[in-house]
Amino acid sequence: MKIGKYFFNLIIIPIILGIGLLLYWQTQTVLRISNYKSGEIYVEVPAKEGDKLFFGWIHSWEKIPWNEYYHVAHDNTLVLDTITFPAFGAGIPENKGRVCRIEKGLIYMDEINQVFPEFDWINSHFSTREIVLNEQLISKGDRLPEHTRLRLVVERRWKRWIK
Numbered sequence: 001m002k003i004g005k006y007f008f009n010l011i012i013i014p015i016i017l018g019i020g021l022l023l024y025w026q027t028q029t030v031l032r033i034s035n036y037k038s039g040e041i042y043v044e045v046p047a048k049e050g051d052k053l054f055f056g057w058i059h060s061w062e063k064i065p066w067n068e069y070y071h072v073a074h075d076n077t078l079v080l081d082t083i084t085f086p087a088f089g090a091g092i093p094e095n096k097g098r099v100c101r102i103e104k105g106l107i108y109m110d111e112i113n114q115v116f117p118e119f120d121w122i123n124s125h126f127s128t129r130e131i132v133l134n135e136q137l138i139s140k141g142d143r144l145p146e147h148t149r150l151r152l153v154v155e156r157r158w159k160r161w162i163k
Helices: 002-026
Strands: 029-035 041-046 052-059 064-072 078-085 099-103 106-110 114-116 119-122 128-133 136-140 149-156
Touching: 029 136, 041 136
Parallel strands: none
Antiparallel strands: 029 041, 029 149, 052 064, 052 128, 064 078, 078 106, 078 114, 099 106, 119 149, 128 136
8 A cells, every 4th residue: 555655656746747847838828039931949938918029120211210019919919009110201101000199209109909910020130129028138130040031929839849
């Protein structure tokens, strides 16, 4: 009787705990930046519903700093809440969102609520300024491959092995 109890406590319980930890790790929700073609991962950080994502870049020929503010929705999509920029130029919308205001020299377009399952871009060391999750810098353009199509997505980690 004692041997069975010790076997259970010393062998079975650690195995069950190990499997549980492995499953938790494999199914953790993460924000991932990867190579669009190869899938090579450059950034992977924990993310959850309600997290705030900032994506800052330089827009167009006029070199206008452009800021995008997102939140992570319950289904892991990215919802664009606000954009800010200092001036209008080629390709900049004049009526995005429900609220438009000017504050401290920036034009704010709020309540956009545009949903993105993911987004991808051609990275530039100059144009991609910074990517911030919950006020923590997670990458800059010069830390990612130059002139490479990248993909940013929030998803369960286990999906990485299915692809």
